[in-house]
Amino acid sequence: MTKEKYILDNLRKTLCYKCGTSLERAEIVPISSEASIAWVAHAVCPKCKAESMVTITPTGNGIVPVQSDLKGTEFKKFVGIKSVSYDEVLDLHLALKKERIWNLLQKKEKNLAKPRKA
Ligand SMILES: [Zn+2]
Numbered sequence: 001m002t003k004e005k006y007i008l009d010n011l012r013k014t015l016c017y018k019c020g021t022s023l024e025r026a027e028i029v030p031i032s033s034e035a036s037i038a039w040v041a042h043a044v045c046p047k048c049k050a051e052s053m054v055t056i057t058p059t060g061n062g063i064v065p066v067q068s069d070l071k072g073t074e075f076k077k078f079v080g081i082k083s084v085s086y087d088e089v090l091d092l093h094l095a096l097k098k099e100r101i102w103n104l105l106q107k108k109e110k111n112l113a114k115p116r117k118a
Pocket of ligand 1: 049
């Protein structure tokens with residue numbers, strides 16, 4: 001499974017905190033850097049326009065409501081500030097000592113035809 005497909009799969013399972021709509025078609029502004037372990041994005045619900053921060057890591061997903069006037073792109077300023085908990089990071093570091101996690105995920109996917117877009 002590619003990183004992109006993994007993220008998309010998880011977005012589909014992530015529901016708007018307000019109306020419960022899948023965020024698969026949400027307006028997404030990725031915030032995390034390519035190299036970071038957790039994928040973090042600002043999402044706008046396609047249905048009710050509620051804003052939230054979505055965190056997708058190899059160990060699970062999280063969604064946090066956002067109530068501010070910041071635009072999605074402005075959240076990029078906050079990259080690296082408490083995007084994942086300390087324990088999560090430690091757990092991931094242990095996992096990553098064994099093997100890079102995205103490589104691990106990609107091994108499960110056999111058809112990698114889809115070009116990457118980010
Ligand atoms: Zn919604």
